[in-house]
Amino acid sequence: MSKQKIILVVCTANVCRSPMAAGLLRHRLEAAGLDGAYEVRSVGTWAVSGAPASSHAEQVMARRGIDISHHRAREVTAADILEANLILVMTEVHREALLAEFPAARGKTYLLSEMVGKRYDIADPYGSSLANYEYCAEEMSSIIEAGFERILSLADRGGQ
Known part of the structure; x- marks a missing residue:
């Protein structure tokens, strides 16, 4: 079997959006029978390493049958960027921060919203x-569902 493609999901502290988005994406990959072909990781641009996901994030994901209780925050590293086939960020500020610090992020870093054009x-x-966490999770879930084929295609091509 070929090597798993790595999809890196990035937010600020790696305790809300990116762990939820990573959980949602893993869940979607499992539903499609593709979880063995892709590995989803999440990191933050300003994470406090070892911090758990926020309790609201855990609750919102649990309602969807997704357990993120074992998540621990990590700050993004050069190795994360080099290993990733696709990088999905939550904001333009995240993209700019990654591109400024890690030239290898160029060409494979996208806003999550870009997955739906x-x-x-x-x-x-x-x-x-x-309620705001619910809204955020629903927004990301909708993007992942509608943009699923684009996510896979970009990951398979190394973001290009």
């Missing part, structure tokens, strides 16, 4: 209500 930031629900 749009270009907008996914708002950070950190510190807000459970």
Whole structure:
């Protein structure tokens, strides 16, 4: 079997959006029987290593049958960027930060929203209500569902 393609999901602290998006994407890959072909990882641009996912993020994912309780935050490294076939970021600020620090991110870094042909930031629900986390999760889930084939295609081609 060929090597797994790595999809890296990036947000700021790696405790809300990226762990939820990674969980949603893993769940979608499993449903398609493709979880063996792709590995989904999540990191943050300003993460406190070892921090758990926020309790609201865990609750929202649990309602969808997705367990992210074992998630621990990690800050992005050069190795993460080099190993990734595709990098999905939540905001333009995340993309700019990665491209400034890691030239290898060029050509394989996209806003999550670009997977459905749009270009907008996914708002950070950190510190807000459970309803805002639900909204964020639903928004990301819709993008992952509608953009699933594009995600796979970009990961298979190394972002190109």
